[in-house]
Amino acid sequence: AQKITQTQPGMFVQEKEAVTLDCTYDTSDPSYGLFWYKQPSSGEMIFLIYQGSYDQQNATEGRYSLNFQKARKSANLVISASQLGDSAMYFCAMSSGYSTLTFGKGTMLLVSP
């Protein structure tokens, strides 16, 4: 069975600073994908970044980067230069097989001016 653990219920960061959101995973599948989604207060799920289990380099998408440490089974999201609009719930998720997603419980990020 797959499991995603996000140990930080909430995080605070000041505008323009970087922040790391933690995610660890557990799976016996050799092939899997790791995703981060953002859910603002309006409720929609917004895809941020993807990392494949066989990818050699860490994924980056603009201000988002994924710090993938396969041996430690961690896939932390790094947001550089935080903005007020980054305040939201962030979910780490894993897929395997037919791409069904297993989600963590989420981390609420609050960015202050």
Next chain:
Amino acid sequence: DSGVTQTPKHLITATGQRVTLRCSPRSGDLSVYWYQQSLDQGLQFLIQYYNGEERAKGNILERFSAQQFPDLHSELNLSSLELGDSALYFCASTLGIQRGRDEQFFGPGTRLTVL
């Protein structure tokens, strides 16, 4: 805008009733997923369809059923509703051809309230 549409946006009903949630995937996507987001259970995968056929099943109750039609839209039917079924129900879609690495595009969700 992800390109995935869900209707209705909000639904308020009573215990014991039956409702149908509708989802239209992005143009060209063959695979549809349903997820439930509730305060106590978090985000849970319910069921997946690919090109009209059921492909994977998650934590879906027997009172719930789904189908995907020839035009690829999908419906999630919830019956004998209980207070605990109150949740945000998401539909997501992908092409469905790359095992494990398809980015899922989520619809805006249907917020179901059971009174």
